[in-house]
Amino acid sequence: MIKIQQLSQEVGIGVDTLRIWERRYGFPNPERNSRGHRSYPEPQVEELRIVKKMQNLGLQPSKIFALSGAERRELLEQKQSSNLFENSALLRLVSELEPFEIDRELRHSLEAMGPQEFVYQLGLPLIHALDQGWTNGTISIAREHLVSDRLELLLKEQLRIALPQTDRNRLLCLTLSGERHKLGLLMSAVLFQCEGLECLFLNEELPLSEVPLLAGQLGVSGVALSFSAHYSGRQAKNNLATLRNSLDPNIKLIAGGHAVQQKITMPNLFICSELREISTLCRKHFSDHN
Amino acid sequence: MIKIQQLSQEVGIGVDTLRIWERRYGFPNPERNSRGHRSYPEPQVEELRIVKKMQNLGLQPSKIFALSGAERRELLEQKQSSNLFENSALLRLVSELEPFEIDRELRHSLEAMGPQEFVYQLGLPLIHALDQGWTNGTISIAREHLVSDRLELLLKEQLRIALPQTDRNRLLCLTLSGERHKLGLLMSAVLFQCEGLECLFLNEELPLSEVPLLAGQLGVSGVALSFSAHYSGRQAKNNLATLRNSLDPNIKLIAGGHAVQQKITMPNLFICSELREISTLCRKHFSDHN
DNA sequence: AATCATATCTGTCCTAGACAAAGTTGGATA
DNA sequence: TATCCAACTTTGTCTAGGACAGATATGATT
CATH class of the missing domain: 1.10.1660.10 (Multidrug-efflux Transporter Regulator; Chain: A; Domain 2)
Known part of the structure; x- marks a missing residue:
């Protein structure tokens, strides 16, 4: 009640x-x-x-x-048919293992697969499984947080590894106030980094008005945002429009998440509804002479 | 507008x-x-x-x-007075450096000082400086988030380093709410770990009812909580009482944060209003034969 | 098949009032 | 002097029902 x-x-x-x-x-x-x-x-x-x-x-x-x-x-x-719980290794990870074992498994897989395949083959299904398991009551909230926490840390460490180079494009990845689902964006950031961008992932939620300032200070060439299902499509659109108006028109906007359907059109805005699109998007819009 | x-x-x-x-x-x-x-x-x-x-x-x-x-x-x-801006190195860190430079500086200091001194000499003053700088307009919100984000990641990595040993006491650290106090608890966790405990830090808010379950599953000997200022003293007390009742009486409770004044008394509950108390607390209550 | 005008649907905002829970105060009791 | 309790004040969240712009669907016309 x-x-x-x-x-x-x-x-x-x-x-x-x-x-x-x-x-x-x-x-x-x-x-x-x-x-x-x-x-x-x-x-x-x-x-x-x-x-x-x-x-x-x-x-x-x-x-x-x-x-x-x-x-x-x-x-x-x-x-939306796709039964994720066929994967028994994943199931164990999600519902049985000890924290340090989760860590070990995840790290081992990352090492073995490389970042990109790790995201596609383990990260995405894992989030999905957590989501589903939470919705249908298979997994406790505590367990969900425990597992996603381990994944989050691993991905962040992965992001940190690359050293900054002056000639690379910089991308600012952030979630706005009220947004709590960071894992999707975090995985995107890893993929962007694999494509040669320098990604700056900001963990804490930022008021919309602060974004242009920060983007300017950091000299980024793009800003990536995630709008989870907790945003209505309308709100997402409003936020993006506000941002587009207050931000340097040369800075690219990349939006992803459940709340952004492909309908929104704006100069220098790219909607990314699938993580697999990232690779293409980078080649088109973040090639070196850009 | x-x-x-x-x-x-x-x-x-x-x-x-x-x-x-x-x-x-x-x-x-x-x-x-x-x-x-x-x-x-x-x-x-x-x-x-x-x-x-x-x-x-x-x-x-x-x-x-x-x-x-x-x-x-x-x-x-x-x-929130106490003039922290005498420390020019800190000032630079807080307001000037690039993200990767912040990272470098923090890591270097951690290496040089060791975790405990790092927390006392750099971590605590840093949080305070961020707070103050925001108030008097020296630091933007974005900047504040940027810096605290770097510190957070570093502390989390530090927490991960120690490998689990079966004979050690385990401590579950969790935040029920709030942003800045996550850092406070995180620093506490690092200190607890320095005292020989195995710390499990959970990033996100958990419903109170989930805590006993998780504590049981993980076999911890203590639970550490942080109560931010917008928890009233009464609420904090209520929450702690609820938790004390639903949790195994042998599991120690450790509470910190602005909302818990020393007034609360309960079996196996320890109030920690200062990070420096942690060392004493551990020696008293988490010695090996306990 | 594509374009445009009209109708319907949808979410966000409005006003103004009610009330429990949390905080404060001050006097009585230990 | 410190602690407790009762009365009072403050505060945030809820209520109802109405308005309307912008998005979407429908249907007519080219």
Whole structure:
């Protein structure tokens, strides 16, 4: 039984939106506590996660709410089928091993595969598995944090290894205030670095207004941002527009994450919906004479 | 000129709160656009950052808004006084160097001093200097994040270096919230490790209910927590009590941070208001036969 | 098949009021 | 003098229902 604000954070849907969905579509349909405040039972939270996922896949609320719960699940599974838990090594990593063992495994794999393959073959599936496991209750929150924490540290160390060279392009990678899902961007940063860019990954969330200043000071030629599902598409777009206006037009913007569909167009902005696109993107736009 | 939602994100104050502050205290005092929507000019954004900072130091809004802008700045500077900017090396580190240079300097100092002295002589003053520099406008938020980010990574790597040994005491370190206090706890963890404990640092916020489970799984003999200033003393006490009840009584609790004054007493709970106390604490309570 | 105008959908903002939880104060008790 | 409790004040989060711009869908016309 949680309150509306908590729910909003959990599922990544604004408080206003939750209320107006209730008004318009009759769902969610919370109980009320003694104060008359909305109180959402767990099953509805779960259902809203499904709804949010479908929305991220590009479906409109009116269409989504016209379906029954079972129909939603069916459609969703049809849209995103890929069973990650076939990989038993990954499963063990995610749910059994001790912290130092996780570290050891990850480091060993990184060594063996090299950074790029590590990201593609282990990093991405790992995040996905954590996500799925957390949603369907297989993995505890604590476990999820434990594992993602190890991965995060490893990737950051990997980023640090390359020494700065004056002639290389610099890329500033950062998440904005309110954004907490850094792993995707972190992996992107590793890939960018593999393509020869010097990546500066900023861990802490930064207010939008600070970005142009920092970019200028560091003399970067690009800024990469991640918008997870917790941003609505609209907010992501607004933020990007603001940034594009306040930033040197020569500095490239690269945006990724669930919240940015390919629809946004802006000068010198590149949407990156798949990590595999990074390699092509670099060759096109960050070649040395650029 | 930004909207209320954006402002909320930028300064970390809820939308409802911003509106009710306007109603009650007359500040912020936004203009309105053609739609009648609030539109905040930059100076007010800046002022709200100051207000937020004072609130984090434990002041009530009514007190804060009773002051003038100049008085606010004065009081804030007075609260976090102790002139750290005599140290010119530190000053350079904080405000001038390139990211990789910061890294180099920090690593070099760590190497030269050893972890303990590094924390005492460089880590602590550095955090303090960042705080102060932000208040008096010497350092941008971006810069602050940049530097603390480098320190954070270095400390985390330092924590990783020690290999696990079966006979050692394990300590689980976790933050329930907050940004700057993550660094405080992180430095504590390094000190604990210097005293021979195996420290497991968890980066992100965990629900209280997850802690006992995780502690059990990992077989730790202690849990260290940090309570930032926006936890009220009461809340901190409640949280600690809940934890004490749900956790194995043999597992020690160690609490630190602004919100825990020495008032709280509980079986097997140790309050640590100063980092220097850690050494004594370890010798008393984590000696080998314990 | 592509373009454009109109209609519907969607999320964010508005006002103004209510109230519990947290903080403060001051007097009574140990 | 220190500690505790009750009364009072402050604070943030919630409520309802309305408005409207910008995005998306629909249908008519070229």
